[in-house]
Amino acid sequence: MKRTKINNLLKLENTPGDVLIKGWVRTKRDSKEFSFMEINDGSALKNIQVIANSNLDNYSDIEKITTGTSVSIMGKLVESPGKGQKWELQAKNIDIINIAPESYPLQKKRHSDEFLRTIAHLRPRTNKYGAAFRIRSEMAFAIHKFYKEKGFRYLTAPLITGSDAEGAGEMFRVTNLDPKRVKKQGEMNFDQDFFGQESNLTVSGQLSAEMFALALGDVYTFGPTFRAENSNTSRHAAEFWMLEPEMAFCDLNGNMDHGEELVKYLTQHAMDECSDDMALFSNFVDKSLKKRIDTILNSEFERISYTEAIDILQKSKKKFEFKVDFGTDLQSEHERYLAEDYFKKPVFLTNYPKTIKPFYMRMNDDDKTVAAVDLLVPGIGELIGGSQREERLSVLDKRMDEMNLPKKDYWWYLDSRKFGSVPHSGFGLGFERFLMLITGISNIRDVIPFPRTPGSIDF
């Protein structure tokens, strides 16, 4: 008999008679003459209740079944006379695949997130993490669906790069030199390294995406990104996934339109396709989640300039630890105030001072600000960071000189401005931060299967 997944069983209107399920026992309740078991196979949040009567031949073995045990069960799907579930399975045959001994760490009770992080290999077997990772999977799919529908092309940017001057923070070195030998020589000899020069793990696929946007029109990259910053916060990881759309013939407003449409589309998709899993988060993880999602879906995101934001912050009665002045980057407390207290919804901040932004952002006419855009969202802070790119070769040239960038390393990037340059825009969206936004999970370590953070690379 062919196995039926539990999510499909639970959807049925009429009983198909006998079915075969395979999964893991979440809990067992014994009576004298029979046992109730709840089986979960990961296909859905919900379990199916199985009734094992004592007249089954291997009932003495069935009595020994513990939480975590893997089983294969054939039985008749019947309407449940008990409360709490529509269907239950009257077992005709129960095969125990593998008993989970008493040392199985997951109990039928709530565990702390901190404890579950220490058993990250088992935590997807819990309701909360199973739900989180089903949603993560569905959102990755939704990204591709969104871009397919919009006619974007998917580009895989290289993970190993030779350029290290993007200014996006510390990078992880990639080398196959023998550390013992390097120590003996006293220094790295990059000529002899695998690529014949210094190489690193990517901090962004943007520059690659720009080249492809200027060929295929609208493109996106979606893949892992690495930062060797010693960041110890609930919003940073050394390895995370970033979505980076890049659009030719697109200005800053088009960039924001796109970002807003994307965030709304993905959120709506999660609500439509993961309703049970999403309900778990709004019921048990974050009581304010429902309202937040409603705001994302049904409000227009605010759009203000950096200069206007400074004005709002300076006029605010709220006391800030750090002073705000034109030319300084906004602190966390300022970003949170704007998104959470002042506007109470996602806010695009545009046109930052050129002094605090990278070389590739397009210079505005005032010669003081650049066409940058950040999307600040309640609870997370920065979800999107992007810009309209500087497409004018002479302006880009001048900026790179000002910032002392080694132009010879960027010859190919500058070529794109030499040959048929066009206005174009793009941004990076932190995939994990987006998952935090829509689930209410407050630590980035809990939306990545096996998180990598400073001093921690278990599993």
Next chain:
RNA sequence: UCCCCAGUAGCUCAGUUGGCAGAGCAAUUGGCUGUUAACCAAUGGGUCCGCGGUUCAAGUCCGUGCUGGGGAGCCA
């Protein structure tokens, strides 16, 4: 990297002025009427994070290290 907090049974935590190591849940064993975080009873379970110090006496006080959490910076 900086600031703050925490570390006691498998898990979550209590532990008073420094004076015999505790609870709930889990586990094990038994009971039980269709249960659903089942219920009832019994039993077992400890490097009180490590190291050093103060003291007649340290889970408790002091120093130090490690680990975890919250916040800041960096950013997505």
